[in-house]
Amino acid sequence: MYSNAAEFPGSAALQLQGISKSYRSGSTAVPALRDVSLAVPAGTFTAVMGPSGSGKSTLLQCAAGLDSPDSGKVLLGNTEISRLRSSALTRFRRDHVGFVFQSYNLLPQLTVAANTTLPLLLAGRETDHEWLDYVLEAVGLAGLGERKPQELSGGQQQRAAIARALITRPDVVFADEPTGALDSGTARQVLDLLRHTVSALNQTVVMVTHDPIAASHADSVIFLADGQLDGSLGNASSRDVADRMAYLGER
Numbered sequence: 001m002y003s004n005a006a007e008f009p010g011s012a013a014l015q016l017q018g019i020s021k022s023y024r025s026g027s028t029a030v031p032a033l034r035d036v037s038l039a040v041p042a043g044t045f046t047a048v049m050g051p052s053g054s055g056k057s058t059l060l061q062c063a064a065g066l067d068s069p070d071s072g073k074v075l076l077g078n079t080e081i082s083r084l085r086s087s088a089l090t091r092f093r094r095d096h097v098g099f100v101f102q103s104y105n106l107l108p109q110l111t112v113a114a115n116t117t118l119p120l121l122l123a124g125r126e127t128d129h130e131w132l133d134y135v136l137e138a139v140g141l142a143g144l145g146e147r148k149p150q151e152l153s154g155g156q157q158q159r160a161a162i163a164r165a166l167i168t169r170p171d172v173v174f175a176d177e178p179t180g181a182l183d184s185g186t187a188r189q190v191l192d193l194l195r196h197t198v199s200a201l202n203q204t205v206v207m208v209t210h211d212p213i214a215a216s217h218a219d220s221v222i223f224l225a226d227g228q229l230d231g232s233l234g235n236a237s238s239r240d241v242a243d244r245m246a247y248l249g250e251r
């Protein structure tokens with residue numbers, strides 16, 4: 001179970017402790033997350049699922065330090081990022097967090113290698129060329145480092161985005177619908193790749209998805225309903241996940 005933050009005191013890569021967040025809409029507050037606590041063990045692949053509007057993106061944004069909860073704590077490793085001021089948070093994110101988005105977000109004028117190493121450049125860090133070669137090989141782009149993104153398929157572009165997320169050796173890679181723009185065969189390859197980064201590189205991956213097949217690649221699936229945690233499943237099949245989604249919020 002991932003719902004009890006106290007269960008992984010030493011090995012949690014990510015802990016959310018009682019986080020709540022509302023958005024203002026006119027004069028009313030729309031609650032997006034309500035007292036969510038969870039711990040994600042290091043070196044695991046976690047999927048976050050729930051209906052549209054259940055708070056998945058808000059959870060990811062708060063967990064990754066892209067947004068702040070109104071109350072509660074977010075810890076990445078031993079650092080309480082919810083206490084960091086904006087410039088310290090930006091620096092922390094650059095060094096400790098990797099992102100993969102549905103829309104790849106590669107810069108078209110840069111080569112695959114330059115896109116991959118951009119986070120190091122932004123952080124003022126040297127490129128370890130052996131690690132770059134290793135990462136490009138691990139994501140299946142060996143020999144394609146000098147290509148521009150438009151010379152790659154959609155699946156290859158997402159692989160490049162995953163390489164870019166891995167290059168800083170982040171504590172956690174956050175992926176928001178990483179296969180949303182891909183056909184099912186290519187999506188499967190990208191999910192296998194995320195799985196591979198967990199097993200081969202001991203990477204911690206947290207992925208938001210609405211797709212039970214994508215979620216079934218994770219070690220654990222946590223469910224959100226109406227801004228609250230609504231249980232989790234371990235090593236679930238896509239059928240298990242789809243069945244669980246069908247009666248989410250009813251227990």
Ligand SMILES: Nc1ncnc2c1ncn2[C@@H]1O[C@H](COP(=O)(O)OP(=O)(O)OP(=O)(O)O)[C@@H](O)[C@H]1O
Pocket residue numbers: 023024025030031032050051052053054055056057058059210
């Ligand atoms: N910027 C915002 N301003 C106002 N309300 C917002 C804002 N962002 C999200 N919300 C509201 O917060 C709630 C949670 O939204 P969130 O985007 O986290 O859900 P989600 O599960 O990721 O949805 P989806 O699967 O549709 O992307 C929803 O009620 C949504 O309308």
